[in-house]
Amino acid sequence: MSILIKNVVMLDLINHEAAEKDIFIEKDRISQIASKINLSPLTANTTIIDGKGKIALPGLVNGHTHVAMTLFRGAADDLPLMDWLNNVIWPSESRLKGEDVYWGSLLGIVEMLKSGTTTFCDMYFFMDEVARAVEESGIRALLSRGMVALDPVNGEKGLKESGEFIKNWQGKASGRITTALAPHAPYTCPPEFLKEVISEAKKLGVPIHIHISETLDEIKIIKEKYGTTPVRHLENLGLFEVKTIGAHLVHVDDEEIEILKRYRVGAIHNPQSNMKLASGIAPVQKMLERGVLVGLGTDGAASNNDLDMFEELRTASYLQKVSTMNSQALNAKTSLEIATLLGAKALGFEDIGAIKEGYKADIILVDANETYYYPRHNVFNLLAYSAKGADVETVIIDGEIVMKNRELTRIDEEKIKFEANKRGIQLVAG
Amino acid sequence: MSILIKNVVMLDLINHEAAEKDIFIEKDRISQIASKINLSPLTANTTIIDGKGKIALPGLVNGHTHVAMTLFRGAADDLPLMDWLNNVIWPSESRLKGEDVYWGSLLGIVEMLKSGTTTFCDMYFFMDEVARAVEESGIRALLSRGMVALDPVNGEKGLKESGEFIKNWQGKASGRITTALAPHAPYTCPPEFLKEVISEAKKLGVPIHIHISETLDEIKIIKEKYGTTPVRHLENLGLFEVKTIGAHLVHVDDEEIEILKRYRVGAIHNPQSNMKLASGIAPVQKMLERGVLVGLGTDGAASNNDLDMFEELRTASYLQKVSTMNSQALNAKTSLEIATLLGAKALGFEDIGAIKEGYKADIILVDANETYYYPRHNVFNLLAYSAKGADVETVIIDGEIVMKNRELTRIDEEKIKFEANKRGIQLVAG
Numbered sequence: 001m002s003i004l005i006k007n008v009v010m011l012d013l014i015n016h017e018a019a020e021k022d023i024f025i026e027k028d029r030i031s032q033i034a035s036k037i038n039l040s041p042l043t044a045n046t047t048i049i050d051g052k053g054k055i056a057l058p059g060l061v062n063g064h065t066h067v068a069m070t071l072f073r074g075a076a077d078d079l080p081l082m083d084w085l086n087n088v089i090w091p092s093e094s095r096l097k098g099e100d101v102y103w104g105s106l107l108g109i110v111e112m113l114k115s116g117t118t119t120f121c122d123m124y125f126f127m128d129e130v131a132r133a134v135e136e137s138g139i140r141a142l143l144s145r146g147m148v149a150l151d152p153v154n155g156e157k158g159l160k161e162s163g164e165f166i167k168n169w170q171g172k173a174s175g176r177i178t179t180a181l182a183p184h185a186p187y188t189c190p191p192e193f194l195k196e197v198i199s200e201a202k203k204l205g206v207p208i209h210i211h212i213s214e215t216l217d218e219i220k221i222i223k224e225k226y227g228t229t230p231v232r233h234l235e236n237l238g239l240f241e242v243k244t245i246g247a248h249l250v251h252v253d254d255e256e257i258e259i260l261k262r263y264r265v266g267a268i269h270n271p272q273s274n275m276k277l278a279s280g281i282a283p284v285q286k287m288l289e290r291g292v293l294v295g296l297g298t299d300g301a302a303s304n305n306d307l308d309m310f311e312e313l314r315t316a317s318y319l320q321k322v323s324t325m326n327s328q329a330l331n332a333k334t335s336l337e338i339a340t341l342l343g344a345k346a347l348g349f350e351d352i353g354a355i356k357e358g359y360k361a362d363i364i365l366v367d368a369n370e371t372y373y374y375p376r377h378n379v380f381n382l383l384a385y386s387a388k389g390a391d392v393e394t395v396i397i398d399g400e401i402v403m404k405n406r407e408l409t410r411i412d413e414e415k416i417k418f419e420a421n422k423r424g425i426q427l428v429a430g
Numbered sequence: 431m432s433i434l435i436k437n438v439v440m441l442d443l444i445n446h447e448a449a450e451k452d453i454f455i456e457k458d459r460i461s462q463i464a465s466k467i468n469l470s471p472l473t474a475n476t477t478i479i480d481g482k483g484k485i486a487l488p489g490l491v492n493g494h495t496h497v498a499m500t501l502f503r504g505a506a507d508d509l510p511l512m513d514w515l516n517n518v519i520w521p522s523e524s525r526l527k528g529e530d531v532y533w534g535s536l537l538g539i540v541e542m543l544k545s546g547t548t549t550f551c552d553m554y555f556f557m558d559e560v561a562r563a564v565e566e567s568g569i570r571a572l573l574s575r576g577m578v579a580l581d582p583v584n585g586e587k588g589l590k591e592s593g594e595f596i597k598n599w600q601g602k603a604s605g606r607i608t609t610a611l612a613p614h615a616p617y618t619c620p621p622e623f624l625k626e627v628i629s630e631a632k633k634l635g636v637p638i639h640i641h642i643s644e645t646l647d648e649i650k651i652i653k654e655k656y657g658t659t660p661v662r663h664l665e666n667l668g669l670f671e672v673k674t675i676g677a678h679l680v681h682v683d684d685e686e687i688e689i690l691k692r693y694r695v696g697a698i699h700n701p702q703s704n705m706k707l708a709s710g711i712a713p714v715q716k717m718l719e720r721g722v723l724v725g726l727g728t729d730g731a732a733s734n735n736d737l738d739m740f741e742e743l744r745t746a747s748y749l750q751k752v753s754t755m756n757s758q759a760l761n762a763k764t765s766l767e768i769a770t771l772l773g774a775k776a777l778g779f780e781d782i783g784a785i786k787e788g789y790k791a792d793i794i795l796v797d798a799n800e801t802y803y804y805p806r807h808n809v810f811n812l813l814a815y816s817a818k819g820a821d822v823e824t825v826i827i828d829g830e831i832v833m834k835n836r837e838l839t840r841i842d843e844e845k846i847k848f849e850a851n852k853r854g855i856q857l858v859a860g
Contacts, residue, residue, distance in 0.1 A: 073802070074811035078761035111801040275748035276815075278757040305815040306802045315745065318705035322749075327708040331508035370820075371541040372503070372736045374847045375854030381504035385706075385735040390800075390820040417804045424805030 001045070002026045003396065004037060008051025008365065009379060013058065013341055014354055016333055018379040023056060025361040028174065028399040033357055047401065049394065051365060055379060057336075058354050059118025059140075059362035059397060060309040061343035063268035064209075064247040064297030066124045066146075067133075068096075068104035070111065071424040072302040081215070081277055089302060092427045100423045101126035105133035107420035108307055110413050113139060114406065115308045115389025118362040118397045121245060121268070121297070121347050123182040123209050127165050135173040138402035138410045140362065142245075142347055143169065144182035144209045149193040159193075159200060166204055176398055178206075180245065185211040186230045187221045194237050207243040207348050210234075213256075214248035215279045231256035240265055243348050247297065249287075250280040257283070261292045266346030269338065271316045273299030284338075285320045285329040295346030296338045308389040313339040317384065332384035365394040431475070432456045433826065434467060438481025438795065439809060443488065443771055444784055446763055448809040453486060455791040458604065458829040463787055477831070479824065481795060485809060487766075488784050489548025489570075489792035489827060490739040491773035493698035494639075494677040494727030496554045496576075497563075498526075498534035500541065501854040502732040511645070511707055519732060522857045530853045531556035535563035537850035538737055540843050543569060544836065545738045545819025548792040548827045551675060551698070551727070551777050553612040553639050557595050565603040568832035568840045570792065572675075572777055573599065574612035574639045579623040589623075589630060596634055606828055608636075610675065615641040616660045617651045624667050637673040637778050640664075643686075644678035645709045661686035670695055673778050677727065679717075680710040687713070690722045696776030697722050699768065701746045703729030715750045715759040718768075725776030726768045738819040743769040747814065762814035795824040 003025040010021040010033070022037040023030060039046055076088035101124065112120060119140040122130060127145045134141045145162045149155025159181075166179040181201045183189040189197070201208050213219060213230045222230045231252055234240060240263035247268045249260065260267055269284050287294050296316055298307045313335040320330035330338075337343075344353030352360045368379075372386040395403035402409055433455040440451040440463070452467040453460060469476055506518035531554065542550060549570040552560060557575045564571045575592045579585025589611075596609040611631045613619040619627070631638050643649060643660045652660045661682055664670060670693035677698045679690065690697055699714050717724050726746055728737045743765040750760035760768075767773075774783030782790045798809075802816040825833035832839055 070801075071805060073805065073807070074815060075805075075807040077808070077811045077815060078758050080757060084757075107801055107804060114801065272748055275752035276757065278751045278755045278759070280755070281752060301802075305811065308802075308818075311741065311744075314741075315748070318702055318745070319749075319752075321708045322705035322711060325708045325710070327510060327514075327706065328508050329708070369847075371500075371537055371544065371843070371847055372731075372738075374537060375501060375503065375505075375851040375858075377503070377505040377855065377858060378507075381507045381735065385504060385507060388738075388818060388820060390818060413801070417799075417801055421805045425807065428805075428807060 001399065003047045003049060003399065003401065004039060005049045005051045005056060008054050008056040010056045010355055011379065011383065012355065013333065013337055014356065023355065023363065025396065025399050028361055030355060030357055030359050030361050033355065053369065054365040054393065055368050055383065056355060057116070057364050057366060057383065058340040059364050059395065060116045060339050061295065061347065061353055062112060062117045062120040062297055062307065062309055063245070063266065063295030063343050063346055064270055064299060065120055065122055065307060066300035067108035067120060067122050068101040068124050068130060069300030069302045070108040071100060071104035071420060071427055073305050075302070075428045077305070088428065091430060095427050095430065096126065098126045098129045100427060102129035102133055103416065103419040103423050105130045106137065106411060106416045108301060109133055109137045109139050110408065110411065110416055111307045113137065113395050113403050113408060114392065115310060116364040116392040116395065117307065117309050118364065118395060119344065119352060121209065131169045131172070131177055134177055136411060138397050138400055140176045140397055142178045142180055144180040146182045146184050147189065148184045149189045152193070155189065155193045159196065163200065166206055170206070174398060180207045180209040182209040185218065186233055187218050191237055194239060198237065198239055198242055201242040207245055208239060209245040210247070212246040212249050213251045216251060219251050229253070229256060231259050235259050245347055248274065248279070248282065250274055250282045252283065257287055257290050257292060260287065261290050264293055266293050266295050266348065268295045268297045268346060269316060270297045270299040271319050272312055273303045275319070277303050281319060281323045284316065285324050288334060293342065293346040294338050295343035309339050310387050310389045314385060332380045335384050336380065361396055361399040363396045364392050366391050367393040431829065433477045433479060433829065433831065434469060435479045435481045435486060438484050438486040440486045440785055441809065441813065442785065443763065443767055444786065453785065453793065455826065455829050458791055460785060460787055460789050460791050463785065483799065484795040484823065485798050485813065486785060487546070487794050487796060487813065488770040489794050489825065490546045490769050491725065491777065491783055492542060492547045492550040492727055492737065492739055493675070493696065493725030493773050493776055494700055494729060495550055495552055495737060496730035497538035497550060497552050498531040498554050498560060499730030499732045500538040501530060501534035501850060501857055503735050505732070505858045507735070518858065521860060525857050525860065526556065528556045528559045530857060532559035532563055533846065533849040533853050535560045536567065536841060536846045538731060539563055539567045539569050540838065540841065540846055541737045543567065543825050543833050543838060544822065545740060546794040546822040546825065547737065547739050548794065548825060549774065549782060551639065561599045561602070561607055564607055566841060568827050568830055570606045570827055572608050572610055574610040576612045576614050577619065578614045579619045582623070585619065585623045589626065593630065596636055600636070604828060610637045610639040612639040615648065616663055617648050621667055624669060628667065628669055628672055631672040637675055638669060639675040640677070642676040642679050643681045646681060649681050659686060661689055665689050675777055678704065678709070678712065680704055680712045682713065687717055687720050687722060690717065691720050694723055696725050696778065698725045698727045698776060699746060700727045700729040701749050702742055703733045705749070707733050711749060711753045714746065715754050718764060723772065723776040724768050725773035739769050740817050740819045744815060762810045765814050766810065791826055791829040793826045794822050796821050797823040
């Protein structure tokens with residue numbers, strides 16, 4: 001199976017160029033990029049996509065989410081964090097069953113595919129169900145079972161389930177599924193437990209996905225308990241010796257930024273969630289200047305309230321500009337990079353996030369025909385600052401067309417909306 | 431001509447309810463709202479719209495823009511303000527001709543209509559051309575010719591042209607066009623000139639539209655020149671005795687907020703432009719708490735880079751939450767209000783911005799069928815925090831359907847994109 005995309009404007013985020021190209025995909029990888037590719041009769045068994053008038057981008061990488069939380073989208077907004085958790089999210093989550101997580105994950109995956117996300121990094125529970133949704137939908141994902149260890153019994157249960165999940169799913173779905181260990185956060189996982197996780201991660205050869213320094217409350221707790229800050233605390237424990245994906249990192253000082261850089265921690269910025277929950281503004285521009293591997297995520301739809309990475313990258317850019325009072329901060333190209341190539345590196349992927357020969361064929365085609373793509377002064381600026389998720393017309397993941405003309409090829413959108421709607425409402429009603 | 435919208439979920443922003451209703455429109459106004467409206471044979475000459483599965487909202491009110499600046503969208507981003515103005519915007523604007531402004535205005539109007547904006551408030555030049563675009567497209571607008579009076583000759587020219595513009599266009603297009611006087615800003619219009627404008631506004635009975643306190647540089651200039659802040663300076667001049675629409679008001683202190691409230695100044699918040707140009711964050715939550723008439727605007731597409739009011743109201747909400755570190759700030763309902771009813775009041779309209787009997791029939795129907803409208807926990811939250819401009823399916827303005835199934839009924843979108851693209855590129859190339 002091969003695909004030839006003809007005459008598409010290709011956004012090259014490595015060389016910062018946009019030019020009309022043909023892109024040839026064989027099996028799961030991009031095999032050739034050229035001004036003109038002529039197929040020999042031998043490769044005639046090829047799907048040809050007319051890319052004229054379209055823009056090809058690497059698929060977007062959502063670096064941190066809890067995809068099944070789409071079930072709670074908009075159920076309760078504008079509440080203080082603890083009210084929101086205590087009265088809505090936690091009671092609803094306590095009623096969650098595996099099937100709910102399956103349908104909620106599919107709902108979120110439909111939304112992600114339809115707005116150009118081809119890879120997501122998730123932390124939740126009932127992860128077999130999330131993996132099943134990933135396998136069926138055709139998306140790529142780095143999945144992890146969140147572990148809270150305030151009660152040691154829960155910690156051990158989490159670690160056991162995580163081990164089983166990794167054994168069952170690592171490399172599955174033709175390699176689209178990879179896995180991680182996910183201790184929830186330094187304030188919900190005591191040091192002894194984190195040490196156990198570190199040793200297990202080394203043994204299993206998987207990365208660690210963890211929330212770090214999301215709120216000022218967390219900083220206060222860690223300071224009181226351990227006399228230091230979350231990043232230093234985790235460094236002291238040796239956690240960063242394992243490839244780490246750190247979500248949020250809102251409240252970090254200069255020395256902590258150096259630590260993140262030194263250990264090549266993937267720092268996943270979630271601007272809309274951090275704004276909506278009033279957590280704070282991460283110093284992303286500074287992190288980028290110091291060479292930290294910055295990625296971009298939506299966080300869960302309960303605190304966003306969508307999974308639209310185009311909205312997210314725009315918000316990231318504008319938020320850095322105003323918070324640093326520098327209109328040059330997080331420019332168009334860099335905001336596209338943290339949503340693609342740099343975001344992929346932050347998750348530890350070395351062959352996704354760019355349209356490049358040899359890379360995985362994760363490509364989206366944007367129909368750049370709405371008024372806000374005119375005048376066509378600069379394609380990078382238009383993509384970063386005007387484009388909408390709804391303009392994504394075709395999605396290719398791992399060399400397979402999973403959306404064509406906004407129709408998903410593998411899963412039934414109407415059925416998913418119906419099921420997820422019913423289950424979400426039941427869960428919140430209690 | 432009358433229109434009956436059947437079985438639509440109507441967002442009532444006055445009573446904060448969402449329920450299925452029929453809405454009957456006669457001529458330019460909403461004449462009846464009820465659970466079920468049965469037409470007598472006498473009113474049979476009625477267009478019936480099936481609203482099932484759709485959500486009806488009052489049309490969005492874009493309180494501050496420079497619509498023809500769509501011509502410069504994305505031409506130069508991520509630059510320091512003065513580089514951007516000196517090297518790109520001002521040279522391009524110096525080449526502008528009336529026909530360019532006409533096509534650029536149409537480009538922006540298409541974008542606004544297709545994302546649910548039914549009224550906009552504009553300040554630019556070649557305003558006859560903007561008015562022509564408004565008249566033809568069916569949108570509603572409050573238009574004003576921007577006046578810069580650093581050179582008194584320019585000031586007088588501006589005032590003369592403004593007077594003619596007001597005389598020619600006030601109340602035209604069946605009342606869809608209203609007008610204002612627009613001294614650009616306190617730092618570009620000396621006190622003597624502003625006094626002349628105030629007296630002229632009183633004579634003509636039109637409001638004043640002016641930029642106020644957008645940047646820290648402006649604050650510095652006004653302080654150096656007049657020993658006070660922009661809001662106090664304008665109060666001292668008596669400007670607020672005329673109904674004033676003040677754009678930006680980013681840097682204002684508590685006492686200035688009281689002044690804005692006392693004079694019922696419409697304070698138009700432009701969050702994305704203020705973020706992108708690194709101007710600062712307006713204290714909107716505080717203004718709302720103190721009872722200021724807050725509206726919402728996109729500013730021009732050269733500094734946004736789109737005219738999407740759904741994106742704008744979401745950004746406004748999230749930005750207030752994070753800047754006040756209070757997740758309850760600018761909640762879903764209030765962010766919808768500043769984009770509709772409150773925004774209309776800020777511009778001085780008393781009969782638009784709500785779906786209410788007797789109000790002007792400016793209504794949009796949103797097709798709430800994408801995944802991000804599920805689960806259907808809370809329609810207000812979904813509209814504020816998930817909805818996209820592209821979901822607007824039908825637009826009614828002044829009792830006329832100007833967009834149906836995303837097709838504009840009065841103007842030719844393809845031709846507009848073609849012409850505006852050509853002209854925008856020529857203008858920037860020089």
